[in-house]
Amino acid sequence: MRHLALLLSVLLSALCCLSASAEVYTYIDKEGNRVFTDQPPRSNAQKLQLAPINSQPGAANGVHMPPPLYAPATPALPPGPPAYQLLRILVPEPDATVRANDGALIVSATSDPALLPGHLYRLLLDGKPAGEPGRSPVFPLNNVERGTHQLSVEIIDTLGRTIEQTPNQPFHMFRVSVAESADLDASRALVAAEH
Numbered sequence: 001m002r003h004l005a006l007l008l009s010v011l012l013s014a015l016c017c018l019s020a021s022a023e024v025y026t027y028i029d030k031e032g033n034r035v036f037t038d039q040p041p042r043s044n045a046q047k048l049q050l051a052p053i054n055s056q057p058g059a060a061n062g063v064h065m066p067p068p069l070y071a072p073a074t075p076a077l078p079p080g081p082p083a084y085q086l087l088r089i090l091v092p093e094p095d096a097t098v099r100a101n102d103g104a105l106i107v108s109a110t111s112d113p114a115l116l117p118g119h120l121y122r123l124l125l126d127g128k129p130a131g132e133p134g135r136s137p138v139f140p141l142n143n144v145e146r147g148t149h150q151l152s153v154e155i156i157d158t159l160g161r162t163i164e165q166t167p168n169q170p171f172h173m174f175r176v177s178v179a180e181s182a183d184l185d186a187s188r189a190l191v192a193a194e195h
Contacts, residue, residue: 023047083119086112087164089153097172103144105173109137109153109166119163124152127168146175 026036027045037045091108092098098105107123115121120133123141126149130141133156150168157163 083116084111084113084155084164086110087153087155087166089151089166089169092151092171094169095171097174098144099174100144101175103142103146103173103175105141105144105171107139107141107151107153109139111137111155111164115155118158119155120158122154122156124150124154126150127152144173146173146177148172 024036024038025045025047026034029035087109089107089109091106109121109123111121115135115137120135121137121139122133123130123139125141125144131139137153139153148170149172150170152168153166154162155164
């Protein structure tokens with residue numbers, strides 16, 4: 001059955017390429033397979049009646065391509081090997097606890113090869129862009145709220161398309177609150193009074 005399906009697909013391809021004056025014959029060979037040929041008929045061959053070729057005048061080489069139904073919103077990236085072999089966050093390390101009462105943090109990333117022309121780094125904090133994209137892989141953050149956050153760094157092109165992206169990397173921001181600070185001061189005063 002597979003053989004017959006393959007044979008039919010080859011025949012249909014051949015029929016598309018034949019001119020209107022070509023003759024096609026079919027017969028069953030000794031093994032029971034249907035054969036299509038343009039050779040003069042055998043004793044059991046039958047001549048096939050082909051429909052006329054559908055062509056449009058003025059088309060180059062008889063080939064006419066209809067216009068595309070839609071155009072993509074942004075041009076696709078050219079196929080090829082990945083531009084970057086490595087992109088990762090150096091600082092802070094994964095799952096690190098950052099102690100900063102003002103919520104300040106410096107994020108640093110690296111890529112191999114170095115940033116290519118027309119590409120920019122962009123930092124994502126909890127899935128949202130943090131600051132403007134730029135050529136520097138160092139990102140200062142200010143007033144990050146206490147708690148666990150996710151960092152990721154992207155390399156984007158001039159159209160804003162993501163070329164590479166690191167996986168989300170958690171870190172924990174530890175900020176002493178006013179209440180905790182007052183409790184700490186009271187504990188220190190109590191210890192000092194006991195001595």
